[in-house]
Amino acid sequence: MARAGITSESLTRAAAELADEIGFERLTGSAVARRLGVKDPSLYAHIRNARELKVRVALLALEELADAAAAALAGRSGKDALVALAGVYRDYAAKHPGRYTACRFELDAQTAAGSAGPRHTEMMRALLRGYDLPEPDQTDAVRFLGAAFHGYVSLELAGGFRHTPRDADASWAWALDTLDFALRNHPSRPS
Amino acid sequence: MARAGITSESLTRAAAELADEIGFERLTGSAVARRLGVKDPSLYAHIRNARELKVRVALLALEELADAAAAALAGRSGKDALVALAGVYRDYAAKHPGRYTACRFELDAQTAAGSAGPRHTEMMRALLRGYDLPEPDQTDAVRFLGAAFHGYVSLELAGGFRHTPRDADASWAWALDTLDFALRNHPSRPS
DNA sequence: TTAGCTTTCCTAATATGATTAGGCAAATGC
């Protein structure tokens, strides 16, 4: 009875790959077990339940995404930073659709607090420092940017733009121009 | 063997109510059957498969939402219309979280074309006529507004704003102010 | 009204996925 040598990491990696291939919604314990060459019940030595599988993928994705965002943001500011950060989200979603979807998986407060989620918020705030918004506008802007990025990427991922001739890249650039314009000239900006 | 008297409509309604109560992701054929007081296989006289159940809820929700949007838009224009339309989405999501989520369910091209989806796009375009944007900016703006609305509502629904003191209503108003400002003063506006 | 047709529902059965219990062998610590 040779062991498969599953580790917490290899299991999570396998689940993430699977999610990208078949979609996060269809991610299943059985499928992961099959991919790892073990029987379903063997997974329970490594995870508490099927939900934890998804949580793991979500945490991995949030961290990968935060790392990529941090790298892209380094040395950039203003619109340059805005475009770079937005591009990271969009590219990650295109390359890892399952993981991107996982980022939206609802975590309980505990888990969310320990995740890379707060890093994303911080980076958004760092980005917004280039736009000089006073509080509470900065908080509003964080939410607004998060919503705009996520909304756009998720609509694009769902194929919402496929049936209109207009190029998605061009629309994306337009959206970023508009966001930059709105933040730069926002009425609440100090003098 | 008395009949339950299920119709296509009563089935869809039951499914939609269930989705609002337990969440669209957890909507299951068995649960609907239980609610209707029939056995699982009896459903297959009315639907092709479990997926169709979700599709039905999605179509119902898209239509309800489009109807509400049309009513809210009637007689309004400019920012007034923007705020009204956005409010419809947000309120519907608050009142019918399962159905709102269903609106995001991926439909195949055929089904999507016959759904109320296109009405939503048209209404967005009607709203944007008040902002006088030339093509292709109008298309870009439709996508941008759709993304912003959906992104905001879905983040709020997921509880993304619950752990920050700033009031969600105030942030929402800020976002709408910002969108209105950006569209009104957009560089691409004629003259 | 009744013979016949269609529709709606049921029971039985199968497949997949999630999960627990209990066992045995492999790795690990001394």
Next chain:
DNA sequence: GCATTTGCCTAATCATATTAGGAAAGCTAA
């Protein structure tokens, strides 16, 4: 080298999705 822990397996249970086949309900028309 032995005891302990750990990883994996088989067997079993439960929920959901789905098919096959049957029977009764309700409509249709002579």
